[in-house]
Amino acid sequence: MADQFQQDFNQQDFAAYRPVTPGYGRRPEIPKKKKGGVWRVIFWLALIVLIGALVALGAIIWSYMQGQKTYEDIAVTADVQVQEVTFEEMTVDWDALLAVNPDLVGWIYIPGTVINYPIVQGDNDQYYLYHDFKGSEGYIATFGCIFLSAENDGTFADENNVIYGHHLNDGSMFAAIADFGNTDMFNEHRTVYVLTPEGNYELKTMSIVHCEADDPLAQARFESPEAYHEYLQDKYDRSVVMPSGVAPIDDITKSFVFATCDNLASDGRWALFAYVTKSTVPGVVGTDDADAGAAADGTDDAATADDQATDASDAGAADGEDADVDAQGIEAGVETAEDAAAIADGAREAVS
Numbered sequence: 001m002a003d004q005f006q007q008d009f010n011q012q013d014f015a016a017y018r019p020v021t022p023g024y025g026r027r028p029e030i031p032k033k034k035k036g037g038v039w040r041v042i043f044w045l046a047l048i049v050l051i052g053a054l055v056a057l058g059a060i061i062w063s064y065m066q067g068q069k070t071y072e073d074i075a076v077t078a079d080v081q082v083q084e085v086t087f088e089e090m091t092v093d094w095d096a097l098l099a100v101n102p103d104l105v106g107w108i109y110i111p112g113t114v115i116n117y118p119i120v121q122g123d124n125d126q127y128y129l130y131h132d133f134k135g136s137e138g139y140i141a142t143f144g145c146i147f148l149s150a151e152n153d154g155t156f157a158d159e160n161n162v163i164y165g166h167h168l169n170d171g172s173m174f175a176a177i178a179d180f181g182n183t184d185m186f187n188e189h190r191t192v193y194v195l196t197p198e199g200n201y202e203l204k205t206m207s208i209v210h211c212e213a214d215d216p217l218a219q220a221r222f223e224s225p226e227a228y229h230e231y232l233q234d235k236y237d238r239s240v241v242m243p244s245g246v247a248p249i250d251d252i253t254k255s256f257v258f259a260t261c262d263n264l265a266s267d268g269r270w271a272l273f274a275y276v277t278k279s280t281v282p283g284v285v286g287t288d289d290a291d292a293g294a295a296a297d298g299t300d301d302a303a304t305a306d307d308q309a310t311d312a313s314d315a316g317a318a319d320g321e322d323a324d325v326d327a328q329g330i331e332a333g334v335e336t337a338e339d340a341a342a343i344a345d346g347a348r349e350a351v352s
Contacts, residue, residue: 070132071143071172074100074118082109082116082193087202088280092118094197101133105154107195108146108163108258112188113176119163119194121148129166142166143173151220155198156281158220159228160255167260167270174260178270180208186241192274194256199281202288203256203274206232206246207239210262210270217257217271235273247275247287254284 077100078092090109097104097118106119122128128145131137148154149162165174179185192203211217217235222228229249236249254276262268276286 109193117146120145121154124150162218162257164259167263177260177272181240183241202278204277205274207235207273209238251287
């Protein structure tokens with residue numbers, strides 16, 4: 001029994017001095033969270049957004065460069081002759097342009113601005129918002145085209161011809177139209193030229209209207225001359241800039257509207273109105289042409305009146321001379337020309 005007690009004591013004693021297992025009796029350690037985890041996520045998200053923005057910006061810049069190059073190439077193809085020539089001499093190579101795009105109907109040029117582009121016409125007013133002159137679409141066709149409304153006659157035979165174009169952030173296409181809301185800009189660029197295969201139009205601006213997108217300004221034809229002139233008077237009265245030197249509304253027979261977006265959150269429109277002052281198109285008479293014709297008619301009438309007055313004066317002088325002769329004859333006792341001839345014959349016989 002003593003042996004058993006000694007054995008148990010030795011085991012307990014051994015257990016009391018047994019090495020403690022590491023961590024035994026301690027609280028379990030909680031793993032520490034890595035610092036900056038949330039900010040690291042934000043950083044990577046911001047980096048991804050930045051890269052995406054740079055890619056998008058690069059695509060936009062590339063598309064603008066492509067658009068510029070497209071229209072620079074077209075200008076070369078067109079062999080545009082609009083500077084340092086007379087109005088009648090302005091021209092482009094219509095055959096060369098029609099070979100590139102058979103939808104071509106004209107060319108627009110506004111001196112002092114970048115507006116110097118071909119005009120096309122599609123079957124609707126959507127196609128050429130997204131296709132350029134060469135028919136490209138997508139990013140490389142950001143510029144679209146300057147186009148005549150599908151409601152208009154393709155030969156500009158309507159009283160009012162509506163032409164649309166993009167307002168691009170680089171100032172190209174119809175971006176300059178929005179600048180006409182400034183009085184100085186408007187007054188410094190009053191002349192617009194529209195060239196067509198049928199002939200040329202010289203235009204003078206008469207109004208710049210800022211309106212809602214659904215404003216009914218795109219009207220091509222009218223029931224009567226009175227309705228047409230009421231339409232023009234309304235646009236003149238609504239002009240942001242009050243222009244001077246505008247022809248009487250009733251004298252205007254053909255007009256053009258150049259419309260573009262305002263690039264504002266309101267999604268409004270800028271519309272520049274102009275009327276024909278000169279034309280080389282057969283059958284179209286501008287306001288200046290009409291004034292010149294009236295002046296020429298007045299000059300002819302004055303010349304005719306002068307001729308008539310001269311004839312009357314000459315006739316009066318001749319009558320006066322006859323009257324003097326008759327008076328002298330009466331004083332000599334001669335009443336008629338026959339009597340005078342008889343007296344002369346008698347005098348010759350007496351002398352002989």
